[in-house]
Amino acid sequence: MADIIVPELAESITEGTIAQWLKQPGDTVEKGEFIVELETDKVNVEVISEEAGVVSELLAAEGDTVQVGQVIAVVGAGSGSNTSAPTAAPEAKEETKAPEAPKAAPVVEETSSEQDRTIASPAARKLAREKGINLSEISPVDPMGRVRVQDVSAHGSAPTPAKAAPAPTASAPKEDDGRTTREKMSRRRQTIATRLLEVRQNTAMLTTFNEIDMTNVMALRSRKKDQFFEQNDVRLGFMSFFTKAVVAALKKYPYVNSQIDGTDIVKNNFYDIGIAVSTEGGLVVPIVRDADRKNFAEIEANIGELAKKARDNKLTLSDMSGGSFTITNGGVFGSLMSTPILNGTQVGILGMHTIQKRPIAVGNEVEIRPMMYIALSYDHRVIDGKDSVGFLKTVKELLESPEDLLLNS
Structure with missing residues (x-):
């Protein structure tokens, strides 16, 4: 078992943002293969795995800020699915013997089998659930077919439950009425x-x-x-x-x-x-x-x-x-x-x-x-x-x- 650690980036850079996970839990990774892309203040950096094995756990989601030296993923022994294959159903995950309920692993809550088979990042699945979007209806930009947060945001949002919508205030217009769109600034x-x-x-x-x-x-x-x-x-x-x-x-x-x-x-x-x-x-x-x-x-x-x-x-x-x-x-x-x-x-x-x-x-x-x-x-x-x-x-x-x-x- 090996930890994926945020490497030393440069003298003046102490942290970065998870831009994209190139591997997901259950995916096979070779030694020296890229596993994650980090966005820093100046450039994007791809981090490699120092060991061959299977990605067993992601400890940070896309969009999270991570520090130099922080453990962001775990690679375990064994063989798993190829990155180009669809995300496995829950039963298939048990066969790969990945740890139960990994911290940042995608949790499949959708009832549709189409959604179960959709390749998506943990953050994209979470955002899709919050917005009530069916993942199978989204057209991803990624040529490999993986749905990312940007794809979910670009797809638009379905009506959200009333309990999830904060009451509007005089100084902050509602964002779900189409009049405003909030976008987090990139690092x-x-x-x-x-x-x-x-x-x-x-x-x-x-x-x-x-x-x-x-x-x-x-x-x-x-x-x-x-x-x-x-x-x-x-x-x-x-x-x-x-x-x-x-x-x-x-x-x-x-x-x-x-x-x-x-x-x-x-x-x-x-x-x-x-x-x-x-x-x-x-x-x-x-x-x-x-x-x-x-x-x-x-x-x-x-x-x-x-x-x-x-x-x-x-x-x-x-x-x-x-x-x-x-x-x-x-x-x-x-x-x-x-x-x-x-x-x-x-x-x-x-x-x-x-x-x-x-x-x-x-x-x-x-x-x-x-x-x-x-x-x-x-x-x-x-x-x-x-x-x-x-x-x-x-x-x-x-x-x-x-x-x-x-x-x-």
């Missing part, structure tokens, strides 16, 4: 909210703006994109241009590439650029390491790999730790202008926005040009207006003359 969303609030409270944050005429960089990209793809097997986007321009500007204005440590200003002599990526779980910022040493193709490939890992929820803590400056692109969602919030202890973040054609004075003529507003949010305790304006001006000049950027990188 990652809670962390994002806390850290953003800390940044606003603990920094003297200001934002300055400029705009870039994207004509030349768009023309250069259009001319070179096919050749670039043939040579590098990666597409040429705007992010590599902006990353290179940011690195050049950071070298010119080193205080923008720094952080505060007590009463000291620590200037970074490296250029690890965070690229904000939007995921279903919230915004994450994986790092392009040593961006000053990478060419355009390497930067594009690196960003592509990190973005895919973020969307697939496969980022590791090392992918996101550190970073000296961040770039965020609200333009992909159509944002025309915004004031990005600083990332952690960094003192600067560049916000990109959507490209919009606008009438612009070119010499004594008015022309329609593709323009982008850019924003630099910065900590005024470290960076003065002169440096912040100069930083943006450098980024603007390099992107408006992209040939210079290519020659200098």
